[in-house]
């Protein structure tokens with residue numbers, strides 16, 4: 212099965228409610244879909260969102276990186292040479308992690324199709340059912356409490372609460388939500404870099420003294436402030452998780468060496484795809500550090516790949532934050548991963564099992580010079 216070409220599409224899906232964090236507000240998912248074609252007629256699918264404030268990737272940069280730097284290295288490559296292909300993708304250029312991820316996801320999809328097995332089985336197997344949390348966007352306290360209660364009633368047992376706007380209001384937000392759902396759902400806070408290290412320690416110690424038990428707090432300080440992350444981790448009982456601070460395996464090694472956080476959030480759009488995500492899970496596992504698997508605002512193409520990885524690495528990836536598909540108003544994809552609110556299950560379809568993508572707008576190929 213040899214690669215013959217790569218094509219692109221744009222997939223737009225409205226969100227049920229606007230997604231609001233300390234960094235941004237988003238109304239709809241708008242992702243680049245990558246289709247890797249082969250001489251056998253089989254097509255592999257990948258996907259990447261523009262997340263300029265986190266990874267630096269934009270729609271234009273994703274397409275340009277793949278078209279000019281990654282695709283030319285892959286044409287004619289045999290899908291069976293998986294490790295060589297992922298090496299070519301990762302070495303094609305610096306950064307551009309989302310572009311690399313989209314292509315890797317499509318390649319792994321084809322790798323599964325080549326051997327007629329669902330991806331998680333080729334990655335080591337596992338129990339093909341996992342449970343995700345759901346994001347509660349940062350908003351007025353009453354709205355966040357109402358959204359949290361509604362999520363619990365939809366069956367979610369873990370809520371990821373977005374904070375990081377105003378430290379005083381953040382503390383009140385969390386206390387109010389905790390009181391409303393106590394005993395029915397675990398709370399994960401995501402500050403999205405919105406606090407200083409001292410503010411984070413103050414907020415978490417205040418919450419701890421008030422009896423609020425949090426499962427974890429994600430990325431309290433700025434992405435580059437690894438010292439600040441360690442400062443917080445050393446001073447609170449609540450487990451601290453690194454998200455924007457760690458992209459690839461090298462940063463994970465540095466974080467572990469510094470003991471800067473207790474948990475690592477793996478996202479394919481940060482790692483540059485599945486090959487590095489596997490490395491991170493293995494490094495973390497060796498050091499007894501748990502991982503979460505997360506996603507950006509993605510649909511069930513790229514999130515499906517994250518699900519397969521999470522199933523295969525469930526011994527290390529103990530927390531799942533793959534709520535992209537359940538935040539979407541509709542599911543545009545018929546595929547091998549079934550998203551049913553908090554429960555995500557995987558069928559035995561080969562690769563990612565994607566049969567149809569509804570509403571995909573194909574992007575025109577540039578005219579030959």
Ligand code: MG
Pocket residue numbers: 401403429430454455
């Ligand atoms: Mg996060």
